[in-house]
Amino acid sequence: MHDFAKRLVGRDVYVFMFNGNNVAGRLLEVTDDALLIADDDGEMVVSLRYVVRLREHPLDKRGNKKKIVL
Numbered sequence: 001m002h003d004f005a006k007r008l009v010g011r012d013v014y015v016f017m018f019n020g021n022n023v024a025g026r027l028l029e030v031t032d033d034a035l036l037i038a039d040d041d042g043e044m045v046v047s048l049r050y051v052v053r054l055r056e057h058p059l060d061k062r063g064n065k066k067k068i069v070l
Contacts, residue, residue: 001048005030012057012065013037017050024057 008027015023015035023046025039035046057065 001051001054002030002032005035005048005054008054008056014055014057015046015051016053016055017046018052019050 005027009030011027012025013027015037017023023037023039023044025037025044027035028038028043029036033048035048035051037044037046059065
């Protein structure tokens with residue numbers, strides 16, 4: 001998970017956690033055990049221990065963000 005997260009640095013991502021919470025924002029930094037994510041409200045740190053899945057925000061053929069259903 002750590003290596004995959006490093007490939008997504010600088011991109012908009014969705015983070016799915018095991019307790020059912022979802023976090024969306026731009027992935028700024030990946031450390032050994034945490035992700036630094038920025039959204040409109042500010043920055044947050046998410047522990048990689050609780051992350052189940054990382055997903056890059058999909059784009060349409062024009063480069064605009066698609067709306068996805070969680």
